[in-house]
Amino acid sequence: MSNELxxxxxxxxxxxxxxxxxxxxxxxxxxxxxxxxLGIVGESGSGKSALAFSIMRLHTRAKIxxxxxxxxxxxxxxxxxxxxxxxxxxxxxxxQDPLTALNPLMPIGRQIEENLFLHNKKLGQxxxxxxxxxxxxxxxxxxxxxxxxxxxxxxSGGMRQRIIIAIAIANDPELLIADEPTTALDVTIQAxxxxxxxxxxxxxxxxxxxxxxxxxxxxxxxxxxxxxxxGQIVEIAPVDKLFANPLHPYTRSLxxxxxxxxxxxxxxxxxxxxxxxxxxxxxxxxAERIPWIDASHHEEHPELHEVESGHFVxxxxxxxxxxxxxxxxxxxxxx
Amino acid sequence: xxxxxxxxxxxxxxxxxxxxxxxxxxxKAVDGVSFEMEQxxxYGLVGESGSGKSTTGRAIxxxxxxxxxxxxxxxxxxxxKKTKNKAxxxxxxxxxQDPYSSLNPRKRVLDIVAEPLRNFxxxxxxxxxxxxxxxxxxxxxxxxxxFKYPHEFSGGQRQRIGVxxxxxxxxxxxxxxEPVSAxxxxxxxxxxxxxxxxxxxxxxxxxxxxxDLGIVKHMCDNISIMYKGRYVEQGSTADIFENxxxxxxxxxxxxxxxxxxxxxxxxxxxxxxxxxxxxxxxxDFFDQDGLAFQLKSISDTHRVALPQKG
Ligand SMILES: Nc1ncnc2c1ncn2[C@@H]1O[C@H](COP(=O)(O)OP(=O)(O)OP(=O)(O)O)[C@@H](O)[C@H]1O
Ligand SMILES: Nc1ncnc2c1ncn2[C@@H]1O[C@H](COP(=O)(O)OP(=O)(O)OP(=O)(O)O)[C@@H](O)[C@H]1O
Ligand code: SF4
Ligand SMILES: [Mg+2]
Ligand SMILES: [Mg+2]
Numbered sequence: 001m002s003n004e005l006x007x008x009x010x011x012x013x014x015x016x017x018x019x020x021x022x023x024x025x026x027x028x029x030x031x032x033x034x035x036x037x038l039g040i041v042g043e044s045g046s047g048k049s050a051l052a053f054s055i056m057r058l059h060t061r062a063k064i065x066x067x068x069x070x071x072x073x074x075x076x077x078x079x080x081x082x083x084x085x086x087x088x089x090x091x092x093x094x095x096q097d098p099l100t101a102l103n104p105l106m107p108i109g110r111q112i113e114e115n116l117f118l119h120n121k122k123l124g125q126x127x128x129x130x131x132x133x134x135x136x137x138x139x140x141x142x143x144x145x146x147x148x149x150x151x152x153x154x155x156s157g158g159m160r161q162r163i164i165i166a167i168a169i170a171n172d173p174e175l176l177i178a179d180e181p182t183t184a185l186d187v188t189i190q191a192x193x194x195x196x197x198x199x200x201x202x203x204x205x206x207x208x209x210x211x212x213x214x215x216x217x218x219x220x221x222x223x224x225x226x227x228x229x230x231g232q233i234v235e236i237a238p239v240d241k242l243f244a245n246p247l248h249p250y251t252r253s254l255x256x257x258x259x260x261x262x263x264x265x266x267x268x269x270x271x272x273x274x275x276x277x278x279x280x281x282x283x284x285x286x287a288e289r290i291p292w293i294d295a296s297h298h299e300e301h302p303e304l305h306e307v308e309s310g311h312f313v314x315x316x317x318x319x320x321x322x323x324x325x326x327x328x329x330x331x332x333x334x335x
Numbered sequence: 336x337x338x339x340x341x342x343x344x345x346x347x348x349x350x351x352x353x354x355x356x357x358x359x360x361x362x363k364a365v366d367g368v369s370f371e372m373e374q375x376x377x378y379g380l381v382g383e384s385g386s387g388k389s390t391t392g393r394a395i396x397x398x399x400x401x402x403x404x405x406x407x408x409x410x411x412x413x414x415x416k417k418t419k420n421k422a423x424x425x426x427x428x429x430x431x432q433d434p435y436s437s438l439n440p441r442k443r444v445l446d447i448v449a450e451p452l453r454n455f456x457x458x459x460x461x462x463x464x465x466x467x468x469x470x471x472x473x474x475x476x477x478x479x480x481x482f483k484y485p486h487e488f489s490g491g492q493r494q495r496i497g498v499x500x501x502x503x504x505x506x507x508x509x510x511x512x513e514p515v516s517a518x519x520x521x522x523x524x525x526x527x528x529x530x531x532x533x534x535x536x537x538x539x540x541x542x543x544x545x546x547d548l549g550i551v552k553h554m555c556d557n558i559s560i561m562y563k564g565r566y567v568e569q570g571s572t573a574d575i576f577e578n579x580x581x582x583x584x585x586x587x588x589x590x591x592x593x594x595x596x597x598x599x600x601x602x603x604x605x606x607x608x609x610x611x612x613x614x615x616x617x618x619d620f621f622d623q624d625g626l627a628f629q630l631k632s633i634s635d636t637h638r639v640a641l642p643q644k645g
Contacts, residue, residue, distance in 0.1 A: 041519075042519065043519050043521065043522070044489050044492060044517075044518055044519040044522055045488075045489035045492060046519075049489070096517075099436045100436070142385070146350070154348070155385075156384060156385040156389060157384070157389065157513070158384025158385055158546075159384065159385050162384075180517070183513075183516045183517065183546075184384065184513070184516065184546070185384050185546060186381070186382060186383050186384045186386075186546045186587065186590075187546060187548065187587055187590035187591055187592070188383070188586055188587055188590045189383070189384050190546070190590065190592075191590045191606065213516075213517075213518065213519045213520055213523070214547070214592065215520065215594050216549070216591065216592030216593060216594045217592050219592065219593060219594050219595060219596045219599075220592045220593065220596070220599060220602065239596045240596045240597065243594070243595060243596050253521060254519070254520055254521060257520040257521045257523070257524040258520055258549070258594060259524075259527075259549050259550060259552070259553035263553070264531075265528050265531075266523075266524030266525075266527060266528055266553070267521075267524060268521055268524045268525040268528060269521040275477060275480065278477075
């Protein structure tokens with residue numbers, strides 16, 4: 001049996017702007033194994049959430065091309081009834097935006113129970129309540145009996161996020177997509193949530209996609225890391241290789257932006273994040289953010305190249321890349 | 336005279352229950368917090384999720400009714416309804432935690448950013464548009480997006496629109512509630528650089544609420560650690576990071592993720608050690624209700640909720 005849980009082949013997710021469709025996820029190919037945490041980092045607007053929503057098939061008005069195979073079943077072509085069965089059960093998602101993911105008019109307890117019931121009709125009322133309180137405890141909610149009765153607006157940002165997490169892990173999903181799961185949480189609760197994710201991995205060998213801006217979280221959690229820029233994967237590598245030997249100019253810029261000891265100004269990537277409509281679609285998408293690099297170094301059609309085992313980088317420009325102020329890159333624990 | 340002084344602030348939320356839906360108990364979201372701020376400095380507020388950080392910020396800006404206590408801004412008690420004047424509302428602005436719900440989905444970017452301008456300044460349509468475009472340029476959102484709606488932006492882009500709105504009136508105090516947690520690190524860096532820049536230009540004071548201790552360390556002169564509605568420790572950035580005294584502070588610092596994957600094991604063991612210390616001395620550091628004690632000065636800059644002796 002193969003170890004592959006999720007296989008994404010040439011996925012493009014496009015949104016309609018005016019009369020045309022623009023790809024927010026542009027020809028992404030990716031695999032996720034069972035018992036693996038794949039970290040996804042990337043610029044804001046680079047298509048990480050759009051990718052996650054595509055896998056869950058939650059987009060309502062996007063055009064999806066390509067294949068998304070979960071345990072060899074193509075999600076792109078799946079019937080809605082089948083989809084409803086596996087969503088929240090076989091695959092689940094922790095949303096970046098907890099407020100819109102919760103029903104403002106329903107008490108917290110009922111929202112969790114509803115999801116439990118949807119996928120396990122055998123569980124009685126008592127059983128559901130018991131499991132709900134247990135889940136609230138698991139995600140570190142103090143006084144779960146009280147929160148059970150409360151409404152979303154009565155909870156702090158971090159508490160709401162933990163409710164979403166409780167709902168997502170309720171049915172031990174094989175595939176968990178966590179979109180910024182811990183940004184609203186303090187670091188001690190973050191550590192607790194990340195432990196839960198690890199447990200899910202150990203217990204049922206779940207595959208986990210962890211989308212985050214926090215490179216520390218990636219460094220501690222991920223087995224492999226994919227770096228996205230402008231809808232594409234520009235670098236993908238085992239975690240130690242990515243941090244020890246980041247190659248793509250975007251990856252290096254990103255690592256360089258993290259605050260380090262004794263630094264006054266932080267490194268910022270030049271230029272404006274392109275809007276979806278204005279994304280460069282031909283040639284290198286990052287070229288305009290590093291204008292000091294000679295145009296002749298960019299590949300015409302940048303492809304992913306394997307530079308060491310399992311470490312892929314788009315294009316060859318990295319061989320010529322340098323930071324313009326010629327200063328050493330920040331150490332940031334990256335050797 | 337301190338620029339902003341908060342004295343024994345309490346904000347309680349009622350818990351309703353029973354057949355008459357009467358108040359049966361209270362959530363003590365903020366439970367006796369005092370601090371002072373000097374103009375032009377950055378004050379970090381970190382701590383447990385749900386410990387009352389946002390509520391503290393919201394109380395200062397007047398979005399939350401306070402149960403008791405005083406908030407003095409430039410010497411004036413702003414909790415007193417009579418002095419709750421327009422100038423204060425202009426001088427204090429907030430950047431919100433959640434870039435999704437903080438922007439009205441039915442309004443265009445132009446209207447969102449121009450809203451404070453419309454309330455306080457009389458500008459012609461042209462002037463207003465120019466100002467909004469300048470502001471968007473500052474936060475690096477393409478100025479041609481003024482007619483777009485929030486849903487057309489990514490989380491990070493939305494947060495920058497929120498920043499543009501907050502700085503529109505050149506306020507004196509900005510309460511920044513997780514201002515960059517939705518942003519990628521480069522944009523984070525850009526917003527943080529920018530917040531520092533306008534700080535020196537406008538002599539701005541920040542109350543900077545964040546879970547990211549790396550960023551707090553980078554930004555703040557002074558840091559307070561909050562736990563269940565109370566401050567457990569308060570000090571200079573060096574006090575907190577190099578000489579943490581309260582077990583909760585120690586736990587927080589140990590939990591900061593390390594950016595080098597090679598340190599996973601080391602981090603794990605360090606955390607275990609700190610957690611053991613935490614469990615062992617929990618009863619010394621917290622009362623029967625699990626609440627922290629009064630802060631005591633241990634140096635000119637450093638105050639800690641140390642165990643009550645005797
Ligand atoms: N429903 C939509 N309609 C039109 N454009 C959209 C829609 N959803 C997302 N986009 C655009 O698609 C691009 C990718 O957005 P996405 O939300 O996936 O970014 P992201 O990588 O998750 O960013 P962040 O880190 O800020 O969350 C952005 O340019 C965004 O503006
Ligand atoms: N409108 C409300 N009604 C009832 N309880 C509330 C309300 N707003 C906040 N609370 C409660 O007050 C406490 C403090 O909430 P607050 O939002 O200030 O926390 P926080 O420190 O900002 O947390 P986070 O880091 O998760 O954002 C929480 O227990 C929360 O449930
Ligand atoms: S050389 Fe390649 S990866 Fe580098 S900036 Fe150009 S096209 Fe992009
Ligand atoms: Mg996103
Ligand atoms: Mg908050």
